[in-house]
Amino acid sequence: MTKGLDRLKGLSTSVGTKLFIILILLLAFAFVVIVYYNINTYTNHLHQNVLKNAVQVSNIIKSACYYSMLKNDRESLQSIIMSVGSQEGIDGIRIYNREGIISFSKDKGEIHHVADKRAEQCYVCHREEPAKGLVPTKDLTRILTSPEGYRQLGLVNPIENSPECYNAPCHAHSKEQKKLGLLDVKLSLKSIDEEISATRKRMVVYSVALILFTALLKGGFIVLLVHKPIKKLIKGVKEVAKLNLDYKVDVKSNDELGILANSFNEMTKELKNAQSHLVFSERMASLGKISASVAHEINNPLSGILSYAKLTSRILEENGADPEKIKIALENLKFISEESKRCGEIVKNLLLFSKKTFGTIKGEHLSTLIENSIRLVEHSAKLQKVKFVKEIDGENDIVVVDTGAIEQVFVDLFINAIEAMPNGGLIKVSTKNGKDDIMITVEDTGCGIPEDILPRIFEPFFTTKDAKKSTGLGLCMVYTIIEDHGGKIEVFSKVNEGTKFVITLPRLSKKLS
Numbered sequence: 022m023t024k025g026l027d028r029l030k031g032l033s034t035s036v037g038t039k040l041f042i043i044l045i046l047l048l049a050f051a052f053v054v055i056v057y058y059n060i061n062t063y064t065n066h067l068h069q070n071v072l073k074n075a076v077q078v079s080n081i082i083k084s085a086c087y088y089s090m091l092k093n094d095r096e097s098l099q100s101i102i103m104s105v106g107s108q109e110g111i112d113g114i115r116i117y118n119r120e121g122i123i124s125f126s127k128d129k130g131e132i133h134h135v136a137d138k139r140a141e142q143c144y145v146c147h148r149e150e151p152a153k154g155l156v157p158t159k160d161l162t163r164i165l166t167s168p169e170g171y172r173q174l175g176l177v178n179p180i181e182n183s184p185e186c187y188n189a190p191c192h193a194h195s196k197e198q199k200k201l202g203l204l205d206v207k208l209s210l211k212s213i214d215e216e217i218s219a220t221r222k223r224m225v226v227y228s229v230a231l232i233l234f235t236a237l238l239k240g241g242f243i244v245l246l247v248h249k250p251i252k253k254l255i256k257g258v259k260e261v262a263k264l265n266l267d268y269k270v271d272v273k274s275n276d277e278l279g280i281l282a283n284s285f286n287e288m289t290k291e292l293k294n295a296q297s298h299l300v301f302s303e304r305m306a307s308l309g310k311i312s313a314s315v316a317h318e319i320n321n322p323l324s325g326i327l328s329y330a331k332l333t334s335r336i337l338e339e340n341g342a343d344p345e346k347i348k349i350a351l352e353n354l355k356f357i358s359e360e361s362k363r364c365g366e367i368v369k370n371l372l373l374f375s376k377k378t379f380g381t382i383k384g385e386h387l388s389t390l391i392e393n394s395i396r397l398v399e400h401s402a403k404l405q406k407v408k409f410v411k412e413i414d415g416e417n418d419i420v421v422v423d424t425g426a427i428e429q430v431f432v433d434l435f436i437n438a439i440e441a442m443p444n445g446g447l448i449k450v451s452t453k454n455g456k457d458d459i460m461i462t463v464e465d466t467g468c469g470i471p472e473d474i475l476p477r478i479f480e481p482f483f484t485t486k487d488a489k490k491s492t493g494l495g496l497c498m499v500y501t502i503i504e505d506h507g508g509k510i511e512v513f514s515k516v517n518e519g520t521k522f523v524i525t526l527p528r529l530s531k532k533l534s
């Protein structure tokens with residue numbers, strides 16, 4: 022429950038949600054403006070049309086009544102009004118005489134009623150007295166509400182005097198009279214209002230549906246493109262904070278978040294390298310200290326063992342005794358001597374390692390150092406049917422190094438390669454001279470190194486070979502020497518395909534510790 026609440030709280034403050042809300046609000050605002058503008062334009066357009074139609078209808082009625090009025094044929098006039106008035110959409114037709122009396126009407130009951138000059142249909146012209154002669158068409162219209170509650174458009178159309186009227190035999194009007202009466206038509210706006218309201222409803226419903234649809238799409242895109250990648254990045258940061266440097270942020274997009282995720286992964290990779298380098302260096306440093314004291318302590322008793330063993334064998338040889346026993350004693354002593362020698366070798370290596378003393382540092386062609394090292398192992402390579410392939414750039418390849426130490430590095434790498442190819446193979450040595458560094462690659466076609474032991478090969482005393490013959494110090498020395506020269510060593514290997522060591526050495530001398 023609290024977890025759910027926390028998630029909801031997190032969601033409400035997330036960038037994705039904020040972006041989503043802002044976009045939806047802007048979208049809704051744009052839709053409201055567009056719908057309002059469209060409905061307004063549409064309504065105005067309809068009103069204009071209705072007005073035009075109303076004027077036309079009113080003029081047609083006036084023309085239809087013209088001859089009946091001219092002949093003063095009241096019956097035919099009333100019947101024209103009745104028949105036109107029965108058309109759909111025409112709610113009322115009246116003709117007022119000059120005195121404001123309804124002379125003809127669709128509604129017979131209102132005939133002879135007198136209209137007040139303040140009634141809306143009269144007030145249009147009789148706002149000022151004497152009444153205005155010319156009134157603009159829009160002022161001749163008015164909007165009314167029918168008893169049923171719908172809107173009506175009222176239009177007054179003055180009936181002008183004309184020579185045909187005042188010269189007619191009935192002599193009903195004199196020449197001075199300008200207006201003879203008023204035609205008042207009421208048109209129903211019911212169907213138009215219904216259409217406007219239906220259109221408005223339709224537009225609102227479509228707009229809401231469109232907003233919801235785009236909101237859904239936008240929400241989906243935001244979750245996919247923003248929310249999820251950010252969540253993954255946050256998880257990555259938390260994992261790295263917990264020192265889980267193997268964690269990789271899985272964001273594959275090529276946008277800014279993808280670039281950020283890639284940079285993050287690069288950063289963790291670098292952090293991991295730096296961390297393992299630090300751990301390794303620390304281990305080396307402590308090992309250096311221990312080995313220094315161990316070597317010192319062990320060296321003395323070892324030389325004692327060696328000299329006593331030699332002495333005993335000489336005594337036994339000189340003084341003679343049971344030949345059988347002498348033989349066994351001699352064998353034992355030989356063993357003591359060999360083992361002591363081996364211990365001596367280890368101690369020598371330990372001392373070398375702990376002291377980190379360099380021989381003479383001098384400038385030398387790297388190609389010369391490589392050639393010298395190859396010469397040292399050539400014999401054992403031949404025995405094992407191992408051939409060297411060289412791609413060495415001998416131009417501008419001067420390195421300022423402890424030449425002996427660097428030769429030892431190559432010899433160690435070559436011996437390891439030879440040992441990894443008991444049935445023969447190739448050792449490819451290549452160099453590439455860069456601006457400040459030289460890149461050296463030593464590649465073999467040997468047995469390769471399994472992935473699980475690859476991170477351990479530079480550890481001191483780590484060996485997969487016969488522990489009696491191998492010390493497991495070779496690569497540890499190689500690593501230390503290269504690091505102390507300000508260089509770098511990396512290993513790439515595939516089981517049954519081979520191993521590749523890539524060394525980078527600075528071309529200019531760096532301060533050696």
Ligand SMILES: Nc1ncnc2c1ncn2[C@@H]1O[C@H](COP(=O)(O)OP(=O)(O)O)[C@@H](O)[C@H]1O
Pocket residue numbers: 433437438441465467468469470478479483484485486491492493494495496497520
């Ligand atoms: N070229 C190589 N091919 C296969 N394995 C190798 C190679 N170089 C080093 N190794 C592995 O790394 C281990 C450590 O090497 P190293 O430090 O030289 O010690 P050692 O040679 O005494 O075993 C070896 O025992 C071997 O398993």
Ligand SMILES: [Mg+2]
Pocket residue numbers: 433436437495496
């Ligand atoms: Mg070795």
